[in-house]
Amino acid sequence: MKNFNSNRVFKRNNHEPNPDGEYVLYWMQINRRFHYNFALEYAVGWANKLGKPLVILEAFSCDYPWATARTHTFMMQGMKEHLEYADRQKLNYVSFVEAEAGQYESLLKKLASNAAVLVTDEYPVFIMRKRNETYPQELEIPYFTVDSNGLIPLGLTDKDPYSAYLFRKIMQKNFVEAFTNPPKQNPLEDLENTDKVELSADLYDGITDGRDSLEKIPEFVSKLDINQEVKPIEWHGGRQAALGMLGAFIQNGLKVYDEKRNDPDEKKTSNLSPWLHFGKISEYEVVKAVLEHQPAGWDLDKITYNNGSTGGFFNGDPNIDGFLDEVITWREVGFHYAHHRDDYDRLDSLPDWAMETLNNHRDDPREWVYTYEELANSQTHDEIWNAAQTQLREEGIIHNYLRMLWGKKVIEWTPDPETALEYLIDLNNTYAIDGRDPNSYSGIFWCFGRFDRAWQERPIFGKLRYMTSDSTRKKVKLKQYLGKYGNQKALL
Ligand SMILES: Cc1cc2nc3c(=O)[nH]c(=O)nc-3n(C[C@H](O)[C@H](O)[C@H](O)COP(=O)(O)OP(=O)(O)OC[C@H]3O[C@@H](n4cnc5c(N)ncnc54)[C@H](O)[C@@H]3O)c2cc1C
Structure with a gap:
C-alpha cells in the first residue's frame, strides 16, 4: 500500500507469519465486497509476498445483539451473490451462516490455524470492534485490521473530532490525496498464487457448509433463534442492487439533492445507507460516480481548502457538493469519533x-x-x-x-x-x-x-x-x- 493508505492498516498483535501456514486468510467481516476493498487488497499483498494462495472467509453469526430475520435475509442475499461470483472466478471462498451460536467462531479458528497471516476489516463499533480486540490475543498468527470504510483513513486523525466542522477541515486538507490514492477496482486480479486450497476435512465437522443455507434463505432464516418479528424488506442485499440504487439516484435525485432532500414526499436522497453499512459498495465508488456529474470543465483543481466551511470547497454544482458533504463529512465523522472513543455508545x-x-x-x-x-x-x-x-x-x-x-x-x-x-x-x-x-x-x-x-x-x-x-x-x-x-x- 502506498504511504497515505498505510494509515489504514492496524497491526493488532506481534506474531510472525506462520511459515507452515498454507494460505493467507482474509476474513470479510463488514466491508463485504470483492471490489474497491483496501483490506482485500492488503491481504492479496501478503499472499503475494509469501507466495501463498488466499482464502476468503465470509460468515454470519446468529448470536449477536439485535439479530433479526430482516438483517439475516439482507446479508444472506449478498452472500449468495458472492458465492456465485466466487464460483465463477474460482476463488478460495468459504461462505458460512451459522445455525447455532459458536459454529462461526470454531470455523474461523480452524481456518486461522492453517493460515500464515490473517487480515480483516477495521470497524470502530459493534461486534466487529470487540472481535478485533479479542481475537488477536487468541490467535497465533499476525492479525491485521484494514480500514476500507471511507476516504479519510482512520489512522490519519489522532483524536476524536468533536464537531463536523473540525472533521471537515481534516477532510478538506486530505481529500485530493485520498481521492487520488483509491482502492483498486479488482484487487484479486493481482493475486499471483491462484492454487485451489484443499480445506481440511474437519472444517465443517458437525455443521453444514454455507451453500445449503444460501440456496433456501427464507426457510433457513425462519428456523433461527433470532427476532422473527422484524421481517425482511423489499430491498435486495447484494452489490448489484447497490450499484442500481446509485445509478437511479444519479439519474433522479442528485441534481436536486440540496433542494429536495428534506422533503419525504420527494424521495430524492440516495437510499444507499443499507449497502454502505454492509460494505456492498465503497464510499470511494459513490464519490467518484457523483463527481463525474459535476458541470463540464470541473476538475480536482477547482477544489479550494475552505477552513471547514460547507460551501466553497468542491466549487461545483451545489446539489453535488451538498451530497458529498453528507456522504464524506457526516458519514466519516462518526467513524473517526468511534475509532478514538470506546465510550462512543454511552x-x-x-x-x-x-x-x-x-x-x-x-x-x-x-x-x-x-x-x-x-x-x-x-x-x-x-x-x-x-x-x-x-x-x-x-x-x-x-x-x-x-x-x-x-x-x-x-x-x-x-x-x-x-x-x-x-x-x-x-x-x-x-x-x-x-x-x-x-x-x-x-x-x-x-x-x-x-x-x-x-x-x-x-x-x-x-x-x-x-x-x-x-x-x-x-x-x-x-x-x-x-x-x-x-x-x-x-x-x-
Ligand atoms: C436518530 C438518527 C439515527 C440514525 N441512524 C442511522 C443508522 O443507523 N445508519 C445510518 O447509516 N445512518 C443513520 N442516521 C443518519 C442518516 O439519517 C442516514 O444516514 C440517512 O438518512 C440515510 O439515507 P440516505 O442513504 O438516503 O442518505 P443520503 O442523504 O443520500 O446521504 C448519503 C449518505 O451519506 C451519509 N449520511 C447522510 N446523512 C447523514 C447523517 N446525518 N449522519 C451521518 N451520515 C449521513 C449516509 O452514509 C448516507 O447513506 C441516523 C440519523 C439520526 C438522526
Whole structure:
C-alpha cells in the first residue's frame, strides 16, 4: 500500500507469519465486497509476498445483539451473490451462516490455524470492534485490521473530532490525496498464487457448509433463534442492487439533492445507507460516480481548502457538493469519533455542556411518557412520529429529516436521558437495516448534542437543539408520506 493508505492498516498483535501456514486468510467481516476493498487488497499483498494462495472467509453469526430475520435475509442475499461470483472466478471462498451460536467462531479458528497471516476489516463499533480486540490475543498468527470504510483513513486523525466542522477541515486538507490514492477496482486480479486450497476435512465437522443455507434463505432464516418479528424488506442485499440504487439516484435525485432532500414526499436522497453499512459498495465508488456529474470543465483543481466551511470547497454544482458533504463529512465523522472513543455508545461521551444541561433538566415534568412497546408500535399521540416509526418498523428505514425528529421526541417522551438512549439504540438497531453502524451512534447521539452546540434553553431538552412536529409539518412536504405511513391509530 502506498504511504497515505498505510494509515489504514492496524497491526493488532506481534506474531510472525506462520511459515507452515498454507494460505493467507482474509476474513470479510463488514466491508463485504470483492471490489474497491483496501483490506482485500492488503491481504492479496501478503499472499503475494509469501507466495501463498488466499482464502476468503465470509460468515454470519446468529448470536449477536439485535439479530433479526430482516438483517439475516439482507446479508444472506449478498452472500449468495458472492458465492456465485466466487464460483465463477474460482476463488478460495468459504461462505458460512451459522445455525447455532459458536459454529462461526470454531470455523474461523480452524481456518486461522492453517493460515500464515490473517487480515480483516477495521470497524470502530459493534461486534466487529470487540472481535478485533479479542481475537488477536487468541490467535497465533499476525492479525491485521484494514480500514476500507471511507476516504479519510482512520489512522490519519489522532483524536476524536468533536464537531463536523473540525472533521471537515481534516477532510478538506486530505481529500485530493485520498481521492487520488483509491482502492483498486479488482484487487484479486493481482493475486499471483491462484492454487485451489484443499480445506481440511474437519472444517465443517458437525455443521453444514454455507451453500445449503444460501440456496433456501427464507426457510433457513425462519428456523433461527433470532427476532422473527422484524421481517425482511423489499430491498435486495447484494452489490448489484447497490450499484442500481446509485445509478437511479444519479439519474433522479442528485441534481436536486440540496433542494429536495428534506422533503419525504420527494424521495430524492440516495437510499444507499443499507449497502454502505454492509460494505456492498465503497464510499470511494459513490464519490467518484457523483463527481463525474459535476458541470463540464470541473476538475480536482477547482477544489479550494475552505477552513471547514460547507460551501466553497468542491466549487461545483451545489446539489453535488451538498451530497458529498453528507456522504464524506457526516458519514466519516462518526467513524473517526468511534475509532478514538470506546465510550462512543454511552452518555458519558457527550460534551460537558450537553451532559450538564440534560442533568439540569432531568426532573422536568414530561407531558407524555411512553413505554418501549408503545413507541415500537407507533402508539403515540403524534401522527408524524408514528408515521416515521411505522416506516422504520415495516421498511427498515426512516427518511433522514424525520429521523432527527424521531430521535429528538424520544428524549421528550421518556423519564430520563438514560431511558431515552436505551430505547433509541434498541429501536434503531432492531429495525433499521442500516443500524449497528457508526452512523447509528452519530445520529442518535447528535440528538443528545454530540457534534452540535448549545441552543436556547427550554424544558426537558435544556440547551439541546429542539425540533417539533408542528414546525416539521410546515417546513417539509409530507402529504403522501403521511398517506402511506400515517394511518396508525393514535393511542390517545
Ligand atoms: C436518530 C438518527 C439515527 C440514525 N441512524 C442511522 C443508522 O443507523 N445508519 C445510518 O447509516 N445512518 C443513520 N442516521 C443518519 C442518516 O439519517 C442516514 O444516514 C440517512 O438518512 C440515510 O439515507 P440516505 O442513504 O438516503 O442518505 P443520503 O442523504 O443520500 O446521504 C448519503 C449518505 O451519506 C451519509 N449520511 C447522510 N446523512 C447523514 C447523517 N446525518 N449522519 C451521518 N451520515 C449521513 C449516509 O452514509 C448516507 O447513506 C441516523 C440519523 C439520526 C438522526
